[in-house]
Amino acid sequence: MSYKHFLAKILAPVLALSCSGVITLLQLSKVAYIQAEISQAKPRAVYLLETEQEEANLALIKHLPNFGFDNLIADWSFLRFLQYFGESDARQQIGYALTPKYFEVFVSRNPQFIQPYKFMSPATAA
Template sequence: MTSLVATMALVFSCGGAIALLQQPRLQQLTDATAVLSQDDLERQIEQESLRLTLWKRLPTLGLDNLMAKWTFLTFLQYFGDDEVRQRTDYSLSPQYFEVILENDPYFWDAYLFLPGSTTMYAAKPQRTIEIMEQHLPKLSPKVPDRAYFIWRWKATDELLFLDNPEAATDSYQTAAEWATEYDTEEGQLIAEISKGTANFLRENPTSRAVQVSAWMTVYGNAFDDATRQRAVDNIRELGGEIVFDENGQVVEVRTPQD
C-alpha cells in the first residue's frame, strides 16, 4: 500500500509540474479576445521553444508515455492554431516530435503527423528523416502494430522531398519485409504493393507513376485541405489525374505512362 501511495504521489507531482509548465499556454487560451502584436507572438514562440528544450531534458520519472501524450496534445493545439501560424510559422513542429518520440518511440500517430507538419509545413524534410532514423532502430515489424506504414511514410519523404529514390527504394523494401510478418489482408496487400514499388523504382528511379502513387499517400494522410490540394496539383503536374465523385471522394487515379 505504501508503494502504491508513493506511486500515486509521483504521478500527481509530475502532472503538477507539467501543469505549471503549461500555465502560460493555458492563460493564452483563456485570454482569447486579446490582440497580440507580432513582437508578442515572436516572444511566445521563443518561450515555447525553450519549454520544448526543457521537456526534452526533463526527467520523466518513469512517466515517459504520459509526457509523450501530453506533448502530442500540445502539438495539436499549436498546429491547429491557423491564425497564429499564418502570422508566424510551423518551425517548432520538429521540436515537438523530438520530445514525443524520445519519450515514446512506439507512438504510431506521431510518425503519421511528423511528415505532414515538419516536411510539408515547416519545410524541413531532412529533419523529418533524421528524427525517424533516430528511432526506427528501436521498432520491430509488430511494435508498434502496423509499423510497416512508418517505412512507407519515410519512403514518401525521401522520394518526393529529398529526391533520393535509392533511399526510398530501401524504405519501400523494408516496409514490404515488415508487412509480410502479418497474416492480415491489409498486411499482405501492403507487402505486395511495397515490394512492387521497390522493384519498379529500382529499375525506374525517375518514374512519374511512382511519384503519383507517393503523392496519393500524402493525399490520403493529409489532415487539411491545403495539403490535399497540394497533392492533387503535383499529381496533375506529373501528368496524372484524380477523378472525384459528386461527394468529393476519389474514385480513380490515372497515372502517367513512363
C-alpha cells in the same frame, strides 16, 4: 387534486426553465466576450514571445527526467503540438519553426506510439 400536488407539478418545470434561462443568459455574455477577444489579432511581437517561451518549455521537457512516465510526457507534448499547430493566426504570422522540436520530444519519449506520426510527419515535412 390538492394544492401541494398542483404546486409540485407546476413549480418544478417552471423553476427548471427559469434556471435554464438564467444560465443561458450568463453564458451568452461569456461567449460574446470570447468572440470579441478572438476577433482581435495579436501583434507579431506577442506571437514571437510566445514562441520563445514554448521553445524554452520544449527544451525543458526534452531534458526532464522521466521517472518512468515517458508515455505521459510524449502524450502531453503531442497535445501541446496540436494546440501549437492549430493556432492558425500565429502560424500565418510567424510560421511553424517549432514543429520539428515537438517531433523530437515526442519520438525520443515514446517511439512505439505511432498514431500521432501521421499528424506530425506531414507537419514537419517542408
